[in-house]
Amino acid sequence: MLLGKKKEKDVEIPSASLADIVFLLLIFFLVTTSIDTEKGLDLVLPPPNDQEVKIPKKNIANLFINASGEAMLDNEIVEVSQISRIIKDKLFENPLLIVSLKTHKDSDYDVYIHVLDQLKKADSKRISLAEPDEE
């Protein structure tokens, strides 16, 4: 063989341009990264085939939203922006209060989010989403 062991050359990968290559990669990842995290309102749905739990009536606040975006809390029409205050008072009286939120099928999602936001503002942790009535 011609390739003798003695023929040792200084084999070296040129590393002068390494910094430039890494720079390029860095710029690529800088551009593609979007740091902004998604924001929104959290909610945990109840698990499926959940047994119905009987809740004493005094611990439930019924909140309905109708198709034209009006809210009704315990048979009284309320302003959406007032819900947090009312629920806060109710929670103060009864910390076990569960808000049962029922929406009409034609009501807008917008109103629902506003109501949910109001409930979050009132620190209401126990929210129940009632299934809408079938027509």
Add this chain to the structure above:
Amino acid sequence: MEFKKNVKIKLAIPTASMPDIIFMLLIFFMVATVMRTYSGLKVKLPDADKIQKLDVSKRHITTIWVDKDQNIVMDDITVKDVKDLRNLAYLKRADDPQLVVTLKADRLAKMGLINKVHQELRKGSALNINYAATLGGF
């Protein structure tokens, strides 16, 4: 004065460690980058005050878009029937137990459909949901 002008100190920022620093930055950005992004549907998100950041990384987020014409898109799949969501959600949830479903629905979307989405997600055991909203009180 003792100090003379011709006492010149060679000023140079040491650049020997620059590649290392850049490498570290590179690795940070490589880790932070999630490549997949979906175009989704065009929606106008509702606004809310009490919004919070999702505490999971983007990897665990699945997005469902619902627009005002009642179209549903989950990540890159157009959902023809709401009932298909159950399986899709179930499979995603099986792959990733930390799954959070972000619901990006238009303000004018109807609650009837949103409620159906809720029910399907429940049946698909994807229980952690998040309503995407923009900051801004009303």
